Amino acid sequence: MTDPRPRGRPRSIGTLECARCGNLVPRFRVRWPDGSICGACFTTAARTYGTCAFCGEHRLLPGRSSTGAHLCRDCAGITTTLTCDQCGREAERLRRGHCxxxxxxxxxxxxxxxxxxxxxxxxxxxxxxxxxxxxxxxxxxxxxxxxxxxxxxxxxxxxxxxxxxxxxxxxxxxxxxxxxxxxxHHMLPSRGDPHLARFETWLDRRLTTLETTPEIHTPIEQFARWHHLRRLRVPDTGRNMDNATRTAKQEITEATKFLTWLRTEHHTTVAHLRQAHLDTYLSEGTTTRRTIRNFIQWRHRTGVAARFTIPYRTARTTPMTASTTRLELIRTTLEADHIVLSTRIAALLLLLYGIPVRKIAELTLDDITITPPGPIVRIGTLPAPLPEPLLPLVQQHLDSRANQRTTNYESRWLFPGTRAGDHLTAQSLMQRLRKLGIDIRAARNAALHDLSKEIDAASLAALLGYTPDTINIHATRAGIPMGSYPAVKHPKR
Known part of the structure; x- marks a missing residue:
């Protein structure tokens, strides 16, 4: 298991050993009472604030005692100037003696x-x-x-x-x-959901590029505005707007490609579409061409066109991580101190409870509570207890969440993103988890498969925020009698 987020430039290797980190470096930045310090350790020391272990004052703590305790400059005997000439604050001096x-x-x-x-x-x-x-x-x-x-x-x-x-x-x-x-920061008015606002801007630009071909522009504009945009503008607190706008973009893009293909290859328009055109188009290209299914069916539902047949794209298998592999991933994630802490906690929530990555990304500080028996997370209507070994990890994460030191400071998200006021995106989180070697869908299926053997479907659905039908599907796959045949026949995936 490797670090999914390598950060910073690779360090230059030299022959001098830093007294703090022990790395071999080409040169030292400063020489302090506890030894010669490399540039990286100097920067860390010059940005560390807290209570001095010797005098008890709250100030800059660049020094270290023989036992590793943090000390202020005076108690550590450091003579390096670390005070801003302009504001007088203790800090690293960057330019002309200024912090x-x-x-x-x-x-x-x-x-x-x-x-x-x-x-x-x-x-x-x-x-x-x-x-x-x-x-x-x-x-x-x-x-x-x-x-x-x-x-x-x-x-x-x-x-x-x-x-x-x-x-x-x-x-x-x-x-x-x-x-x-x-x-x-209230310097611009809110446009509502940012994903929807970005989609509207994207759509206007996309339609502008099609204005020279009205036989393509008109049906695409109708589909985009009357179907997708109208649905996206309906308030729905449970919708994943990021995925919804991505899906809308893909369907509009693929429909545009199809209409362009009709025009260039068959010199016709969608008004004269035939089943043979569809069969040829779907058989010649990749499976993403089947994305035009919604466009074709929408035209039939609105009475614009006749009905055509486009088969569903169905999954051939249901991926599932083996229980032993899942347990091994949980163990290595718990012990992998070199992995970014937020990634480890997100991975454990997925591996332990099969929580969708989107819901993990959208957790807030209010959804995590530290109780005397241990930490709990609220995903559904009932709080779900977290195993005791997770307590130090959760507490450490709550004390030092990432992306809190720039424009997203004071964020209430459990996993703050780099954009002000936003959480880490589900796409970014999925990329991190995949770099850990986790097959997200297979791991989720495995967690729900194992949990459905231990907890009844109604309680499990309430704990994890799934619908009872979805949990019944996993219960049936696990061989639990409470799984119903109709739920298996009509899976909601």
């Missing part, structure tokens, strides 16, 4: 010009970015060319702080990251 926060504030003022002319929202943007717990991360973010360009355009007042102005920009992760940060 990261002062450097960041100066750079933001230079880029954004909050007073030329005065703009209250831009002043608030400077204040918000400069106040993050880890200003060094914002400095790194600002060095990205796209980010620097966006901030410079805001500073020159070329880019207005409005959604139409951001919609007019080329779509990119940097643009959406900045937009969501502005929304989260």
């Amino acid at each position: 990261a926060r002062c450097v960041l504030t100066a750079d933001l003022d230079h880029l954004l010009h909050p007073n030329s002319p005065p703009d209250l929202r831009i002043k608030r943007l400077v204040t918000t970015l400069a106040a993050v717990p880890r200003p060094e991360s914002i400095l790194t973010w600002m060095r990205h060319p796209t980010t620097a360009d966006l901030l410079a355009r805001i500073g020159s007042r070329e880019l207005h702080l409005s959604h139409p102005a951001f919609d007019a920009l080329p779509s990119s992760r940097s643009v959406e990251h900045l937009r969501e940060m502005l929304v989260h």
